[in-house]
Amino acid sequence: MTSLLRIDKLSCRFGGLWANREVSFEVEQGAIVGLIGPNGAGKSTLFSMVAGAQRPTAGRLEFDGRDVTGWAPHAAARAGVGRTFQLMRVFGSMSVLENLTTAAFVRHPRLRDARRRAAEVADLAGLGPVLDAPAASLTAAWKKRLEMGRALATEPKLLLLDEVLSGLTPTEAREAVEIVRAINRDGVTILMVEHVMEVIMPLCGRLVVLHYGEKISEGTPEQVAHDPTVVEAYLGKAL
């Protein structure tokens, strides 16, 4: 197993607050790794650092065998890191197809090729029914799906999914899980943030648990669920 992403003692500090402190873990090629933790644990900050949207204060980030610490977000996308945003950020004035096409340009500079790629992705992400709708008019569930499709259209090696399952109805969540599985079967490595434990457990081979910015546990869902430090972080200490 070679690791696609290596996070080595990565820290991020905002003034006196350590959003992340010396977090280290690796994501192997082809895996689905879950990043969990209570609210404010530093999951999104870690994500932003991997995606280049946030500069680490210290530590080292390695992607595909290359040191990429502190890279720019567009460089990350070009190198093969696709991401979704927790608060959905679609290109509102464009149709769904145009959103996907815009993302596909990074690998296919010509409009015709980009459109073809966009149509393929729309298929995979189940966006067919809303292809011509303006993105701004979509419901939250559709927007989340568009976010996934758009990240996918950049043909990433690593896909960062930020809470794509939370806030969905059980049916919608099941469909989204199926899409994530399908994407992974196509060879895309996935790192996903989620704080709803139930949905992420069956999906991920391995979980990393953050609490107050630090990694407190790592292992299979089974191991993590029985780790006393994790239970304590989520539920508090036994009296």
Add this chain to the structure above:
Amino acid sequence: MSTTSTPTTPAPAASAPAGDRPSRARRLPPWTTAVLVVAALAAYPLVFLDSAAHNIGILALTFGIAATGWNLLGGYTGQISFGHALYFGAGAYTTALLVRQGWSPWLAIGIALPVAAVLAAAVGWPCFRLRHHYYSIATIAVAEIVFILVTNLPGLGQANGWELPVVEPSLANLQFSLLDKRPYYYVALGFFCLAAVAVWLFLRGRAGNYVRAIRDDQAAAAAVGINVHRYKLAAAALSGAITALAGGFYVMYVLFVDPPSGLGLDLSVSFTLMAVLGGVGRFWGPLLGAWVLVFVQDVTRQEFSGTGRSVDLLLYGALIVLISITEPGGLLAILQRIWAPIARRLRRRSAPEPTGSGEVRA
């Protein structure tokens, strides 16, 4: 990556807003519209024969060029600049400088364009670090600083401005008889077409999608691999060059430039107004806005002469308030709204009715 399996997805919730009216208005117009617009513009001085009408047309096309340039950056890329007089002035002053040295005006304008493009990129380099209205304010500051510098430093005519020599009327000299201004009109029309083609080519493919993505959401744009800063600079450079084209032609038309007429803040504001009035982020919006504003300006000047010098400004203000309340898409959106049902009826009539009503005929 190949598409192996498509999950069975009926769709989350309902709400699949039929592709009835998506972002259609914001897409690029078809070339048939372009042909109609250019044909109408070409016919204008043949229909309206007096010199005053020609003057209105020339100014409308000139400001139409500048506003179209502004729209590329302000409308499509979402970077609202209130300093575009700087590029208009760069075009006017560069052209004037070179023509005064005895250069061909065509060559002078040709040189003014890259000068303004570089200037726009240089201004954008620091200013694009700022977002939203902070960027807009910075553009005002830069333009005003240049206004003050040109007014006071020796070498660029200072407050007196520059006059250009009147020479033999000819196309090569870009000077024509004042008895018939139509040649000026057609040169302006040619320049407008040049500007429109440049904007159209820029927006057509990847760059057009990229700048619109930047306008909609910068973080998301960067996340799909767009170098946001670079594309803003590219849009600014082309936008500046097009606005300079207007400035270069303008100085050849009036043969005079001074800081208020070439670099004034009200000039910057008027480019913005024209685009907003006609339709921000719509291809033909700025041109329409320019025609309306130049016309309004002319009428109020005639009706109120010296005493009513700011009446046109009052009218601008009223128009802008009206536009922002009723239809932020501008006059063009209003026209499209009126036109849509008519077009639908026409289409229905021309479409072969699926039999049944036998008496229906062409």
